Amino acid sequence: MTMKNLLAAAAAAIITVAAPSALAHARLEASTPAANSVVSPAPAQVRLQFNEPLELPFSKVKLVDEKGGVVDASRVAADPADPRALVATTPGLHAGVWRVQWTTVARDGHKVKGEFSFRVQ
Template structure:
């Protein structure tokens, strides 16, 4: 194998090994309250923990109650101690079921979204 072929093969191998990292997307690692949990008392905030730092201006959290009414958080902020966490301060939630719908953009520009449910006892 000549040096040119060796360089081409090496470059191809390196790009193949690094490709999965380049296409990785942020994942929700944890939430408070946890998905499908029953909590009491009602949480004062919803906290979402991701595996990558987030862009706050492009991050949203929406709560929808069991009647389909949107319950707007009074504030959405990143955790000052953790750029991978997003916090929504909730108004006083009554007993019932809620769906958390979220979307965010990570610092690498990938948009991700998801949802989960929890219940206030």
């Protein structure tokens, strides 16, 4: 194998190994309350745990009730002990089904969003 072929093979191997991590984006790994859970009393906050650190200034959390009423989190902050977690303070939520809709940007610069529901009894 020539030096040129050897270098090309090495470059291809590096690209193949690095590609999966370069394409990965932040994803929600867990939440409190958990998706599809039933809670009582209403939570004072919603915690979102991601797989990588987030850019707090670009993070938003809102809750939508069964009738489409929107409640924005009164405060969204990073967990000081874990830069991969967002904590959204929620005002008093009434009984019923709530959808948590979130948007954030990971430190890699990619915007991600999602939603899940839980029920307050």
